[in-house]
Amino acid sequence: MIIVLKPATATAMQAKLMSRFGADHEIFTHGNRIAIQGLRPQAIPADVQAASETVLTDVPAAVQSSRLFHPEDTIITTPHSVIGGDQFVMMAGPCSVESATHVDQMAAVAKQGGATIVRGGAFKPRTSPYSFQGLGETGLQYLRAAADKHDLDMITEVMDDEHVAMVAKYTDIFQIGARNMQNFSLLKAVGQTQIPVALKRGMSATIDDVLNAAEYIAAGGNHQIMILERGIRTFDNKYTRNTFDLGAVPVLQSLTHYPVIVDPSHAVGTWELVTPMAMAGVAAGASGMIVEIHDQPTQALSDGPQALKPATYLKMAQQAFQLHDLMQTWA
Amino acid sequence: MIIVLKPATATAMQAKLMSRFGADHEIFTHGNRIAIQGLRPQAIPADVQAASETVLTDVPAAVQSSRLFHPEDTIITTPHSVIGGDQFVMMAGPCSVESATHVDQMAAVAKQGGATIVRGGAFKPRTSPYSFQGLGETGLQYLRAAADKHDLDMITEVMDDEHVAMVAKYTDIFQIGARNMQNFSLLKAVGQTQIPVALKRGMSATIDDVLNAAEYIAAGGNHQIMILERGIRTFDNKYTRNTFDLGAVPVLQSLTHYPVIVDPSHAVGTWELVTPMAMAGVAAGASGMIVEIHDQPTQALSDGPQALKPATYLKMAQQAFQLHDLMQTWA
């Protein structure tokens, strides 16, 4: 249940409700709103009812993530980026951090295309145990150095709650991978930090599943969350690795205040399709994009077929910003 | 197998191959190409090999629909529209033809937004036998009158091979519905006409399935085909009726020469999501869009929740053309 209180007495009423119900219920406040988990409407005291504008009883389990609780957009600020609202943020980089030199070169390309965030994996969730598993902490050091040199923020995947503290020493944004979207121990661990989290939707996660996963992070006190759409698993997987679910962009934006970012590279899995799908993602209204780049895709240590070469990336990025500019004139 | 012949002797070689193999194999020619179904490469005569530029042996079953056989875009011309290539075509109208007056009003709105084709159903494929099944031939007459009055082309669904001749008396474009995408009798029947066909992808049709369905039409001699992406059925159907598979747009464009049109209304099933998904469809590179409009959606005889009101449609259409114009500068 969410009670929208009259602004004049909201603080007092929130304090009162917390002292009355806080021992037995989870309670969250935002502005003049208060959400109380599991309370029955009949239990609301009469004076609180009198001090209320509205009482919402049809409320999702992921209440802190909901626009009913938090109507305005969450805007996430990192040293070089503003994510959410009317902004459009570009994140680019190689799938894996391969070497200090290579990630530095890719960071320079990313920056040239307008990116403010460089991506790269140091811990790789590979389907097979015998595939390249990433450079580990060394990879984090390389990526951090590249980000710093080019005045970029850094995003990287953390796969494991035991690694959260270590990855936190380096990164500006945690990425939670699609396979770990319901690794609740990991979600709780990043929820204990104050570092922004980019949560990838799982391959077969419904919209409600991804919002509940976000809620695990929020429940720990970390509200710097963005959601990444990266394609879902369907019957149609001969020509694209996944099905890019762009309808999820406006659906999520209507349900949650967290920014929504698109990942066309993983959605389609083949570089020829990345530019049209990136444009479609911008046009669908995403707050940003994360895209994989590589100067020699055939030599990439992971996911080469979906990486854009630098020239293709630069043209795509220019188009993306032009399209976002056009859309700003429509608002 | 497709043999790409040297232009100088292509005609002679095609004639030779047809007389030699035509009795036992399906043979199709296009420009200097010839496709022979089921021939083994070893059977190619030596002089044909000498007169060939290339022999393609890894060829899809839907050979006439393939760009390997027909590399250049198919452009379909109707009295008021050009569909395919760099053009962007708008099709709009009510889900069902409801009355002469109503469809006339909706045609006026469609035209005002830049549409050159008005849509409307007279035979409705309804899930339940007890739902409104359409006005039948009367509906066709109303839609034809509205199209003529406003100098528009008309598109309408034909559900049944027995109705093809009757519907052909009225329409400029046949629509084949998603549920009938593999109604092979119907595909064969429209394939016998020379009226353009808009083939909707079935709810669980793969890319290859839809190309094979197109091939049934082409096999009858009708090559005026366009393909409509209208969403596929996935596990994710709480907030959208279907999952709009925009990756199918560039995938189809790479595989086939037929124009690809998007149908955001059926893809999402709820009007609030139609505009962002329509924009995404344009950005993905579609050659046009078909969209449902209604002045009083709550009173619509079918699919009201997904219909755009006139003002919303007009703004969406304006944005779509602006976006298409921007994209023309990128080519």
Add this chain to the structure above:
Amino acid sequence: MIIVLKPATATAMQAKLMSRFGADHEIFTHGNRIAIQGLRPQAIPADVQAASETVLTDVPAAVQSSRLFHPEDTIITTPHSVIGGDQFVMMAGPCSVESATHVDQMAAVAKQGGATIVRGGAFKPRTSPYSFQGLGETGLQYLRAAADKHDLDMITEVMDDEHVAMVAKYTDIFQIGARNMQNFSLLKAVGQTQIPVALKRGMSATIDDVLNAAEYIAAGGNHQIMILERGIRTFDNKYTRNTFDLGAVPVLQSLTHYPVIVDPSHAVGTWELVTPMAMAGVAAGASGMIVEIHDQPTQALSDGPQALKPATYLKMAQQAFQLHDLMQTWA
């Protein structure tokens, strides 16, 4: 809405309701029940309420197919078979009718395994227009002769409403294929006959979709319907053609009174898996099975890889009847 009337006055009340509401509403009666489409509960006359045991308002659109309307099992009787209830019926034969001799041999094998119905396709819904399309009416004649010689019933697919009358001259049971499950013209046409119909669930049809499709047949007056589960399309299609949805068997049995038959051959698409899936289908409670057999699968004109050779079929069939016998002891 379904009104369950007190038996003593049920007939009178039904007549009264029909004369009062029959002009404006679809009305169906079964025993002491009456279903009135689209009537609001407030409109029930007071004397009818007094004569009612229950009024059910949460009723599916496919009302005649529902157990709420028709609680007892539908039992279908053909010359050599009883389908539904506690019976278990075996249907076997080749995918396509290939020749008079071949289908006769296969009918003999089918019979030897305990089948009372022989299957075979004369009109084949093939993905590609260039694949074998069936022998047509000649195939029907061969299959009829084979069925008659071996004292079997015959089941065969009808693909087209124009062919219904012709196929009706030969067959004991119409089969509606998965691709035509929502070919509403065809459903209406077989609904006009009194020949039993085996309706295959479409590849992406929900349970409600298949019941609504059945309702199209029932709405025409033909209530001799059975439903065939033959696998659905999912992301998991490398080792099996479809995903055999055996949960649909008890779900359908709880919702509808029509018999449910399983088709393991099409569900998995590879003969090695047919026997375990056939056993699973029996154990799930199906009223029968339809299975493809061929003496030389590699030479079959269609779907050879999923056909059981005679010896494998005979062992599988024996096990199926043993399993059904065991299950009868559990009831």
Add this chain to the structure above:
Amino acid sequence: MIIVLKPATATAMQAKLMSRFGADHEIFTHGNRIAIQGLRPQAIPADVQAASETVLTDVPAAVQSSRLFHPEDTIITTPHSVIGGDQFVMMAGPCSVESATHVDQMAAVAKQGGATIVRGGAFKPRTSPYSFQGLGETGLQYLRAAADKHDLDMITEVMDDEHVAMVAKYTDIFQIGARNMQNFSLLKAVGQTQIPVALKRGMSATIDDVLNAAEYIAAGGNHQIMILERGIRTFDNKYTRNTFDLGAVPVLQSLTHYPVIVDPSHAVGTWELVTPMAMAGVAAGASGMIVEIHDQPTQALSDGPQALKPATYLKMAQQAFQLHDLMQTWA
């Protein structure tokens, strides 16, 4: 690549290949077989070729899990159970451990039905952070006590690599939940133990995905693995929570030597369907079943709707063993 060596010199050749290629390649041996990851066939020394029966080059990434590498069934032995081969093992218990008394009562019921393993969750992967998360280590103590009192083995979920050592103090079998099937850190952690692991297939995991996940465990040296089919996520989820993919049972049995267990409770999510689906699972050939029971399902702390009451469980279990006995006569 897998080299099948002639038995006489197999040991010597394996030693030779390991010393020659062990530094650069992952190498595994089993009986007279040796698998070398990433070696090109041309690199096989001539004397090894001469000492080989066969060289298999089309080998899956999950090589240790493959029957090509390990043709005979893996049989897992725990204090009270034998899992795999011709055995049929019953595992039953409540979804969550709720109290010492309750889990003891449920263990007694499980045992009465023929179970040799009692299940119960102490760490619960709940969709919402605000749902009951399990009793933690206390729950493990209760379950261990119940298992010991009734001479049963214990299976329980471990959600987190940090908890592996603690859970290992209590359990006979680790369960890896569907949401964690690709939590590679966790898979590696249980792979370092010698405790049997029941790996649940993820909701959208392909057959190859689950085998690769098993390989992560095997790669750590733990080969006591069983695979649980528990339903996959499809478009069809109104009447069943998931789609029980029983085709996966024989498919997995053909590809891997690990036992395959079915979980009908999670597959369907509603108790009325559990018995027919349990029977179908046995008939499909599973080596065992895991099923949820509760004496008061409406009071259960989790997943009550899918729990069988004791009397229903006892009847179901009796039928399952009867069915397995019948099947033994078919082999």
